[in-house]
Amino acid sequence: MxxxxxxxxxxxxxxxxxxxxxxxxxxxxxxxxxxxxxxxxxxxxxxxxxxxxxxxxxxxxxxxxxxxxxxxxxxxxxxxxxxxxxxxxxxxxxxxxxxxxxxxxxxxxxxxxxxxxxxxxxxxxxxxxxxxxxxxxxxxxxxxxxxxxxxxxxxxxxxxxxxxxxxxxxxxGTDDQEPQNELPESRSMRVENKMFYFDVGSNRRGVYLRVSEVRNNFRTAITIPERSWGRFRDIISEFVDKASTKPEGE
CATH class of the missing domain: 3.30.2450.30 (Secreted effector protein pipB2 fold)
Structure with missing residues (x-):
């Protein structure tokens, strides 16, 4: 059987x-x-x-x-x-x-x-x-x-x-010890029919930001190492600045 x-x-x-x-x-x-x-x-x-x-x-x-x-x-x-x-x-x-x-x-x-x-x-x-x-x-x-x-x-x-x-x-890892540094609290935001979650975590390679997109039953995520946060922010800021100065109708 x-x-x-x-x-x-x-x-x-x-x-x-x-x-x-x-x-x-x-x-x-x-x-x-x-x-x-x-x-x-x-x-x-x-x-x-x-x-x-x-x-x-x-x-x-x-x-x-x-x-x-x-x-x-x-x-x-x-x-x-x-x-x-x-x-x-x-x-x-x-x-x-x-x-x-x-x-x-x-x-x-x-x-x-x-x-x-x-x-x-x-x-x-x-x-x-x-x-x-x-x-x-x-x-x-x-x-x-x-x-x-x-x-x-x-x-x-x-x-x-x-x-x-x-x-x-x-x-x-397999370590049960409490994390040495308190990480920022998770954040979330809704955009139309999507939810975005921002979670800060850490592993043996360091601290990272996980950005998750959830829509219906579909979920995808990206992970950004802490050392790249500044550059990631700068790129987003550049896009925001360009979008805000874009002439209407374009």
């Missing part, structure tokens, strides 16, 4: 998009989105967003199922790096497994398990098998009680997921 999309999320409650008691430790107000990756794995979409607030950087992983149900996890950068390494281990283990056996699956469905501990958070990684195939379930517990957040990654997509996570970690 070939692997198909995991049905685990139908057996476990989906995490809600509303904030949980522990979300303020990573997410929260005044967040800046530094980068994003979108993955299409079977009938699911996964969004990997690098975000930054006054406490530092973190990665938000969101899963959107075929029925539109959403769930998400928040990972500190160091936890994301550990998760990336475990994805390699789970992928290797998965590649050594034989075909699925829907008639005699493991008693609890688990084929391999690991735990990531970060401060007062725990992430449970379980490679599981059920009648619909094999998948990696990642569950996150939060402090002070509350529902458990979880996502389910189809086993065939673990390598693709790992590679996208690796790209983000290579660009933004």
């Amino acid at each position: 070939s692997d198909r999309e995991s049905g685990d999320e139908q057996q476990q409650p989906q995490a809600q998009e509303a904030s949980d008691p522990g979300e303020s430790a990573l997410g929260g107000a005044a967040e800046q989105e530094l980068a994003t990756r979108t993955l299409h794995i079977q009938s699911k979409r996964f969004y990997l967003d690098v975000k930054q607030n006054r406490r530092g950087r973190f990665i938000k992983v969101a899963e959107v199922g075929a029925g539109g149900k959403k769930s998400r996890l928040l990972l500190a950068m160091s936890s994301a790096a550990e998760f990336r390494d475990f994805l390699s281990d789970f992928s290797e283990h998965y590649s050594r497994l034989g075909p699925t056996n829907s008639e005699t699956p493991p008693e609890d469905g688990k084929l391999k398990s690991e735990i990531i501990v970060k401060d007062n958070r725990r992430y449970y990684l379980d490679l599981k098998e059920n009648q619909r195939g094999r998948f990696l379930r990642v569950s996150q517990t939060i402090p002070r009680g509350g529902p458990r957040s979880q996502i389910a990654i189809p086993a065939q997509g673990m390598i693709e997921f790992r590679d996208a996570l690796t790209e983000l970690l290579e660009e933004f």
